Amino acid sequence: MTRWDAEVAVVGLGAWGACALWQLAERGVDAIGIERHQPGHSLGSSHGGSRMFRVTCLEHPGLVPLARRSRELWSTLEDSADEQLFFPVGGLLIGPKDGRVAGGTLTAAYQHGIEVSTLTGQALRFHYPRHVGVPEGHIGVREPSAGIIRPELSIRAAVSRAEKCGARVLTDTRITTYDLIPDGVVLRTSQGELRVRQVVFTVGSWLSSLVGGLPLRTVRMPITWFRPLEPGDDTFGLEQFPVFMRELDDGTILWGNGAEGGHDVKLGIEDRADALPLDPEAYDRSVGPVDWSALTALLPAKLPGLEPLPSKVAVCMLTRTPDGQFVIGRPGDDPRVVVAGGDNAHGFKHATGIGEALAEIVRGEETTVPIGFMSPNRFG
Ligand SMILES: Cc1cc2nc3c(=O)[nH]c(=O)nc-3n(C[C@H](O)[C@H](O)[C@H](O)COP(=O)(O)OP(=O)(O)OC[C@H]3O[C@@H](n4cnc5c(N)ncnc54)[C@H](O)[C@@H]3O)c2cc1C
Known part of the structure; x- marks a missing residue:
């Protein structure tokens, strides 16, 4: 037996x-x-x-109920933990109003009755001054139920x-x-x-x-942190620079969150669809300009006010399905x-x-x- x-x-x-x-x-x-x-x-x-939490899951309508249930369980887990795990600070989704990020967020919000508010480009510039160069036709969608998780x-x-x-x-x-x-x-x-x-x-x-x-493809995804040019600049704090995703005109997606918890401003760029797959057993974790140059090239026009090179870089992996x-x-x-x-x-x-x-x-x-x-x- x-x-x-x-x-x-x-x-x-x-x-x-x-x-x-x-x-x-x-x-x-x-x-x-x-x-x-x-x-x-x-x-x-x-x-x-x-990590960003949002209920407006633009990736699939079936994920909204999962996000809602997950939010309840994050609270349950937090109740049993010694430290705060979930920070309900709200989130910001920016992009063309019919695009993947802002448009997808609005669709998820309307379909599932999720509270969001929409900001015109002008309102966005007023409330979130660090996001510059937002073109005509792009909007911001603020989701109060979003936040960050440790x-x-x-x-x-x-x-x-x-x-x-x-x-x-x-x-x-x-x-x-x-x-x-x-x-x-x-x-x-x-x-x-x-x-x-x-x-x-x-x-x-x-x-x-x-x-x-299983048709899985693992790719490398760097995370970079940047120091504001002016030390203590609170326009880069979490309140005025909340956790966000921002779609640019060419489809590039920037993501990140303001300085918090002793960390500098965290930024990343979504992997390209043609990113090369890697073998997680044998990949090089050392970092170099290839991990930040696409992002730093965008900073002067999109997020000025940060030092030109990251203060810290980490490498992460993600797994794509078709x-x-x-x-x-x-x-x-x-x-x-x-x-x-x-x-x-x-x-x-x-x-x-x-x-x-x-x-x-x-x-x-x-x-x-x-x-x-x-x-x-x-x-x-
Ligand atoms: C840069 C980046 C940013 C992201 N941002 C967000 C975000 O803002 N919001 C969001 O919702 N998601 C985000 N994600 C995705 C999210 O982080 C992942 O979906 C999640 O962390 C996946 O967790 P996992 O448990 O599947 O994988 P992992 O955390 O990688 O866990 C797998 C575990 O398996 C262990 N393991 C592997 N092989 C073996 C073995 N043979 N034997 C024993 N143990 C083994 C590993 O050591 C590891 O601990 C992001 C991902 C990346 C890379």
């Missing part, structure tokens, strides 16, 4: 895995979390001090909550391969074997190296395996809701929020 080490293993304790482990443990499931580094590390997709603290809080509810956690332990056996899974780790009835793979950019057949949607569910409907990946750079805000959905899938329950459009089987 097989001796099981746990009912469920959650492999990868980044944002999604940490929340899945927490939600499983809350439900009394015998779960073990396995992480190749320490929770809250800076080698995957969930670091850099802040990624590293949140992951640690979810893991800690999971442990308090009875989950076991193995850190510095990497799953190298796994085998499916008739009624479970054998996981081979760097330190031995584990036998579990079900496995949830939440390994972020590493998903396609463990689970075959349709831009997450991949969550049982590949081939296998009752032993659940996957969650393909974050497409907008998955942090949903981590708590995704954790809940993963726990429900493991238990064979209907998910609180419908996530059928994320099925890994949609690719054929």
